[in-house]
Amino acid sequence: MRRNTLFTVIVLFLWASTLCFAGGEKEATGTKPELKSSETGEEESSLEVFPLTVTDDLGRKVRLEKVPERLVSLAPSSTEILFAVGAGEEVVGVTTYCNYPPEAKTREKVGGFAPDTISVEKILSLNPGLVISGGSFHQSVIDTLESTGITVYALDSHSFEEIYNSIETIGLLTGHREEALKRIQYMREIEQKIASLVEKIPPEKRLKVFWEVWDEPLMTAGSNAFMGQIIEKAGGLNIFSDLKQDYPVISQEEIVRRNPDVIMGPQSHASALNAERIAERPGWENISAVENGRIYTLDDNISSRPGPRIVNALGLVVKTLYPELFEEAFGEADPENW
């Protein structure tokens, strides 16, 4: 039946996008660069580490003979990492979703997000020294690129630590290790500052947060999803942290029963996620977030990408949940510009 074929296609896509956007139940293959020179304290130019071999997030051995001069990124998060470590100049190809930093939009487009929308021919024509792909859902593209002799490094981060590791590795691979380490230190400082800030919030003052991914049907973020992790790190209590799935479909009555203090969601869902529209939902008027008008949306480009701006996302959530606390520590700062 026609519909079944369609389903298969959707299931594959769905599975793929889950793997890419946030943490799955699958084991992370850990980004552990085999070279760890910074700890030894040696002042060496990153150029000297080539040729080098590293293991990527799919467990593949990736060998680079020299610093790659031309880079292609197959995910918005990788593009952000490349620019953040100072390799932006070398980036020649990106996806249609790569809109940050704005400069990334000027690069050649090699396709969209799903493997079927990526043009291998276009990538070949750009003659890249290294392609940064997503995780296993990009496998078909990785295989094709590999068979033509192009080096691919697969990135698939599911936690803050894995993101730090991936930034360090990308820095190493592109010959920008020093900048990568500086960036990581900057991010860790923000993360730590926020951690010590929210540590002071007593358990009874912590706000219960419902993250609404979508309303038809109602979907939220589980404890493994990025947003689930960010909410907890920001001192909030994700009301569905008991669910391990990334984006579970949940029942309306549980939301009412768990009675969140704050409802948040991605900006792309703002047409349904606002005080006016939520007031139209029967039975929601008794939820404390609705009574107190605490309904917010967050730029998904910042909050859904496992890249350098996760600390910005973290800052935005803290500022939204605990504005006074945030002002005490950061003043008028806008986390979007960190």
Added chain:
Amino acid sequence: MARIPFPITLVTLVLILGLILVFSLGLGPVRISPYRVMGALLSRIPGMEEMFGVESSIKTIVWDFRLARALLATLTGAALAVSGVAFQGLFRNPLAEPFVIGASSGAALGATVAIVLRLSLSFGGFRPVPLAAFTGAMIAVGMVYIISQTGSGTPPAVALLLAGTALSSLFSAAVSLIMALSDRDLHQIFFWILGSLGGKSWPQLWAMLPYVLTSFILMGIITRPLDIMSFGEEAAQGMGLSVRNARFIIVVSASLATSAAVASTGIIGFVGLLAPHTARLIIGPVHRRLMPTAALLGAILLVAADNLARTVLAPMELPVGVLTAILGAPFFLYLLRSRQSVLGGE
């Protein structure tokens, strides 16, 4: 096989439906005792608000979520079942289902467009995505009808079936294309297509009610023509029936019900096959009796399936369409093996 008299069948099914509806009010991720369910139900009667001391969140859960949802399941199940009966009768084909002439793929395309473009237009109680789905379904069915029925004389019903299949393929391809191009909305589109009663309440029920009721009234009119058409369209024509007119009313009534159902709940499969065939087995092929029997069976099936959908993995929900297929397919296969004459349309 001796058949149970029609009135007894009807009363029995109504009782079963009533019981299962009451049962579903107490069932769910939040445990509520029968006494408190009753208290919550009565608390909306003026003068009895405080009598049972039930918290407002429990009232909300019983009234706005469980009751509304159980009634929505009742209406949707009945709508899909009678549409199945109508299309099986029209095409004299036991495999015809409510979505056979394009309602589901039209609705899917409409919903996909609304999700991707983030439309925010609503009308007549339908929120943006259901509105687009309803419109898509009606446009699809309308196109299929016009394409297949133009020309002189009375084209065979199979033309409708073929045009429906072709257009469904086209619309499904369009959905796939849109999904490939806007891969970030895959989750939403995927779950919409799967079909679910999750998160639905009174607005969805009120939105679909007028269309389904209109359809039920029309269904009452066409039971006799459907019986006559079971002898074949030429024979029916010979008996003085305007096949063309009858067909038009059948298509309109079945499509109204199907489109409203699919818009409110997404694509829920198998109810439209399972309920009519089981009804045929119980009460025989005469449409005057078949229609209400199938409607009740469809309602019972969907309310029961939805009870499972919202409880087995609570607080998570399963798409009810998946459950109707998991429960329905084995039963259907059993029927196929044991009662081939019935499924063959006698």
